Amino acid sequence: MDKRIFATIFATIIAVILAGQILAYVPLYHSSADAWRNDDCSIGYSVDTNASSVYTASLFGGVDTYSIERVLIYYDPEYPAHHSDKYLEDKIMLTVSELRLRNSPETTVVNAEYTKETLLHEIESGTYRTALLMMTGVFPDTIYNGTADSPIVNWLKGGGVLYWLGDIIGTYVACRGESILSQQYGYGEVFFGSPDCVIASGKINYASDPSPDSDVASSLGISYNITTFGINTRYLEQYISIGYTKDGYDSLVLTKFHSGEGMIAIFGGDASSDAAPTLAQTVCSMVNYSTSLIHTERGTITMGTACGLIQDTGGTVCIYICIGTPLVTYARSFNIGKA
Amino acid sequence: MVGVLAGRYVYEHVAGMLARPLAIILISGLAVRVIVIPLFSFDYDLSFWVATGQGLEGGRDIYETSYYWYTPIWGYIISITTGFGNLLGMSIPGEMFSELVSSSEAATIMNTTITTIAANILYKTPLLIIDLITAWVLHGIVKHMTGNDKKAALAFGLWFLCPLVIWSSSVACMFDSLSAMFALFAFLFLIKGNYILSGSAFALAVSTKIFPFCMTLIILAYIISKHRNDIQTAIMSVVRFIASGLTILFAIYLPVILKGSLSRSFEFFYSRSASVSSSSFDLIAMLTDISYNQIIRFAPILMISLILVGLWMYKSNSDERDRNLIMATVMSFTIMFIWPPTPTYPVVMIPFLALAITICERRDLVWSWIFFSAIMVLAAFSIFHLQLLYTVAAYTDFLDLGSLLSSISDNSEIFALLETIFRYLEFLPGLSVVLILCSGRRKRILEMHIREESASG
Structure with a gap:
């Protein structure tokens, strides 16, 4: 047995691994x-x-409803949420990375105070150019107080675009420095003009029947089937459903705000690694409730x-x-x- | 006339070569892999390698896509493989199939993607090369330690034709054989006294998959035992071994550390540890639904066993030291894999089992090899069953995906039952090693007594 041959082979394997290391960390690929x-x-x-x-x-047609120039992702570690900070930071970083490779509009992670200022500024100016991503499953009390006279609701009335996932929208409100979330009722009326049963109860659920607008979903490569917090489209007037459906609840729905010009996109699941590409694809493709x-x-x-x-x-x-x-x-x- | 003679010479030469056991084993192993690699696949792991490769194409590193949570070594091989795929024009590594979206689980890339034949070949080819190198190193070690061609060929075959190895590398596309290869290199350089290369290889083996870590004590015991008459050399040898290992790890991990992905690179390890530490021991649960969370409760016993094996290694005399290192490694891995949570984990043990059978003359361990080969593969098959045919169904005309899914659905109870049965049968291979080694020891003690009595009487 010639030791040198084995040593040479071993050294070659290490060289291959180090070459792979260079390929993995030097950006070689580009597309346009x-x-x-x-x-x-x-x-x-x-x-x-x-x-x-x-x-x-x-x-896509029917896309001239909104003109989004920037994307804000809400995250404030001083406010409680359903998940740990580490978990949320991880998923938000992944979502930012997914948005960037899709050439999203300028994307920023913002805290509760900045979110409020942005919404109020757009309400005052009457120009709505921001998409807000709420991935924590709770609203901070700076933008929602459980009533229809909250900044987030007024912003949606005017034409704001909200992407929501993580829980039943408007059910939990977070206060700064407190560890317990306050529970609100009547979210159905505030956000959809319907009873609270418009959103599924939160029992873990998945669907396998394609939604009515599956052609849009398949053209985007979207395959999202979590209906845990899915929305019942029976109560909606203008919407598209691009996920899957089960027992009347759909996994991914984009609907016009019931008493205004804005849009709410409801994801039936949580902020997870698998949700991030779907969220980014939905945001960056600019699809809305009237898209065909x-x-x-x-x-x-x-x-x-x-x-x-x-x-x-x-x-x-x-x-x-x-x-x-x-x-x-x-x-x-x-x-x-x-x- | 010259042509005829040349033709006859070539024919006889090639025929002679092909008649050699090693060539037959090599060709058989390659033939099986050529059939298995493109056609039989499931996407539990492979879809993650595809996604990691696509992450690189999107300008991200191996951890940014969140589909890779192992140490970086296999990720670096994926990056090279992906580069080759692009050069060769492989445009579709896999597709998501809406038929696979079910109402029992979230639709993820893992359970809705079916990889293409091209991707199966691309990502499994490095593992085929690794299998070959491992087989060749095994052959070299056995040839060196026994001088016997037949034994060397047998060791080659025990690895290269092992169904568990073929399953792991060529069906599951799991990189356990990479860890096995490095562990074998570590053994080879260790018995040759090259502690720098041995330390590097061992560090790579452990950082590829954590399991060879159980060899640590016996390797240290081997080095100290070898130089027990010269404590300074013993210390320097251990320092060389450890320093070289740390150096290679630093080189491998440097960009991972700089990018702040270090914790993610150990996610594979600590996510399992976290789930273990959060569970409590429950004998009833262990009997009705066995899991690693239950088995790990016996960790103190396993640790004591490893220490005893290390002590045994230390006490070896120079005539038996190398052979004892093989047996101690087999014992350590047996302790580790007395019940492996995933059937493919014991792949790293197979080369050492082959060394024990051929070099240590423990032919009775062939039974353990058979048990590992059959039970672990059947256990893995019971988990993934007909999913193995997804690629064939999705990309060829031989099968229809809808019919295949119906068959899976119709037989789901049978597969679930088989899975449960095989989860318990996974104890057998490890137990067989323990029983065979114990009975062998008793037999040898008896033979020794008989020899002593006949000598005195």
Whole structure:
């Protein structure tokens, strides 16, 4: 047995591992996309990547309702929540990372006071450009006091966009420095103009029947089936449901605020690692309660560029380009105005 | 004429080579893997490797996607594998199938993704290479210690044809064999007296999968025992062993530490520890629903056993020291895997079992090898059962995914029953090692008495 041969092989294995280390920590991959409207009312797009991957280009109509310029994620360790700080920080960091690779609008993690100031500022100015992500399952008392005259409710009336997950919306309110959450009733009336049974009880539940708007979900690669805090769409007027449904409760619903211009997106589950990509995909694709899928197409790229052409009606549309399956490695949405 | 002669020479030469046991074993092992690797797969682990690779394509590191929570070594291999996949034009590593969304669990990448044939080949190929290197090192060690080609070929086969190894590397795509390979390198360099390389290999083995940690005491006992007449050399040898291990770990972990992902890289270990520490011992629960949380309650007994094995190792004389190191390693792993929570964990023990059978002449341990091979694979199969055919059903015309899912649903009670039965049968392989070693010891004591009596009488 020649010891040198084994030592050489061992050294080679270490060299391979260290090469892998470099590949893992030096960003080697880059992707980009572009989209435009041609004179003949068709939408052109191009996708470029130095990886080998699948891309999806989805054209959505009914997207001119909101113009989101920034995303705020609420998190304040001084306020109690359903999960530990470590857990929430972990999931929020993951969500930020998922949002960034989808070229989200400017994303910031904000505390209770800043959230209140932002909402009040938008209410005063009458311009609603912010999407608020509530992942803690509780509202801080700075924006919600259990009544319809709270900053969050007034903001939704005016046109704010709220993405909610983690518990029954409006049931728990957190006060600074206190460890116990105060429980509120009547959330159904405040947020949906309906009885409190509009949201499922919180018993862990999963659904397997696709919701009515599963075409939008499948074009986005969304597969979200938790209905623990799912919403009963029977009480809603304008909405799309892009998850799964069970016993009347849907796992992922985007609905117009019942007494105003805003939108609430209700996720039936918790802030978890698996929820983060779905949340980011929903936010960045800019889908809302009036979105409809016009066309979707898919292709493959091997370290190069792919181009495509989609015919449309000439109205305001959004084209959302995604690279990668089963995980998204890059995505970008393009709002394209009327021809 | 020359052509005919050349052809005959080549034919005879190749035929001669192929007739050798080693070539037959090698070809058989490769043939089985060539069939198994692309077609049989389940996505419990593989979908995570795919997702980790895609995270890298998205400009994130191995931990940022939250689909990887092991130590970084296998993650680094995934990054190279993903790079090769891109160069080879593999655009679809897997797809999510809505048919797999069920009302009994959350739809995650783990339970709704089916990897493609290309991804199965791509991510399992490094493990095939690792299996081959391990087999070759085993062959080299046995050849060196016995000088016997047949024994060396047998050791090669006991690893390369072991169904548990094939399952772990070529079906489950789990990297236990990587840890086994490093543990074997650590053993090889240790008996050769190269403590720097041995320490490095051992550190890599432990940081790939934690299980070889149970070898620590016996390795230290081996080094000290070997140099017990020169305490300074003994101390320096131990220092070299530990320092080289820490150095390689520092090099491997440097970017992980700098990026603040250190705690995540140990999540695999401490998430299980946390669940264990939060549970309480319950004999009834152990009898009705066995779990590692129950078995770990016997940790003090296991620790004492490991210390006793270490003491036995220390007392070895120079003639038996290397062989005793093999047996002590087998014993330590047996203590560790008396009931493995996951059937593939004992893969790391198989090379040492092969060494015990071939070098230490413990042929009766072949029974334990058979038990490990059969029971662990059947236990794993009872968990994943027909899911193994997902890739075939999703990407070929041989099977229909809907029909396959119906079959799984129809037979779910049978699979659940089999899983429960095999969870208890997982005690058998470890117990067989204990029984065989005990009976072997009694037999040897009896033989010694007979020899002594006949010599005196």
